[in-house]
Amino acid sequence: MSEIAKCAAKRFRSERGYGFVTLPEGDDIFLHLSILRECGFEAPPQGATVEVEYRPSPKGLEAIRVLSIEGGTPEPEVPIPDHIVAARVKLFDFRRGFGFAIPFGYPGRDVFFSMDALDALPTAPAPGEAVVLVLEPGPRPRAARVLRWDQATHSGEALDVAS
Structure with a gap:
C-alpha cells in the first residue's frame, strides 16, 4: 500500500x-x-x-x-581537501560489509568505507565513534583505511600512512 x-x-x-x-x-x-x-x-x-x-x-x-x-537552493559541493580526515561514524552494517562516516567540518558529506578498510581494527566501529579516514584519490570520497581515533593519534603507524 x-x-x-x-x-x-x-x-x-x-x-x-x-x-x-x-x-x-x-x-x-x-x-x-x-x-x-x-x-x-x-x-x-x-x-x-x-x-x-x-x-x-x-x-x-x-x-x-x-x-x-x-524550490530549494542548490548547494555548491565543497571538496574534502585532505587525504586524511577526522570523522564520526554514521553507520556500519556488518552484514552488508560497509558503512559511512561524516568528516568533521563537512556536514552532509558522507564518506563510504568497506569492510576491507577496517583491516587495522580489531572490531567494527560503532555509530558516533570518532575515527580517522585515509581517503583514496578520486572524485568521490572513499576511505581506503579506517583507524580508531586513539590509534591514529598515538601510533607511529598512522604517521607512516600520511606520508
Missing part, C-alpha cells in the same frame, strides 16, 4: 545515484535516481519540496514515484 506526501529534500548525491527526502514527521524516504528520471526529474536541490508516492520496503520507506519538485 502506497501513500503520497510532500517532503523536504534532505540530501541527494547524483554521483551515488540516490538520496533521501524527509516526511513532515521526520522519517526519511529513500529516493533512487532512476525513479526521478522515470518521472522526468533530476536530483532535487536541498530544501526543495518533493511530492512523492512511497511505500514501505524491507530496508525502510522508499519512493516509487515523484509527482513534483518545487
Whole structure:
C-alpha cells in the first residue's frame, strides 16, 4: 500500500545515484535516481519540496514515484581537501560489509568505507565513534583505511600512512 506526501529534500548525491527526502514527521524516504528520471526529474536541490508516492520496503520507506519538485537552493559541493580526515561514524552494517562516516567540518558529506578498510581494527566501529579516514584519490570520497581515533593519534603507524 502506497501513500503520497510532500517532503523536504534532505540530501541527494547524483554521483551515488540516490538520496533521501524527509516526511513532515521526520522519517526519511529513500529516493533512487532512476525513479526521478522515470518521472522526468533530476536530483532535487536541498530544501526543495518533493511530492512523492512511497511505500514501505524491507530496508525502510522508499519512493516509487515523484509527482513534483518545487524550490530549494542548490548547494555548491565543497571538496574534502585532505587525504586524511577526522570523522564520526554514521553507520556500519556488518552484514552488508560497509558503512559511512561524516568528516568533521563537512556536514552532509558522507564518506563510504568497506569492510576491507577496517583491516587495522580489531572490531567494527560503532555509530558516533570518532575515527580517522585515509581517503583514496578520486572524485568521490572513499576511505581506503579506517583507524580508531586513539590509534591514529598515538601510533607511529598512522604517521607512516600520511606520508
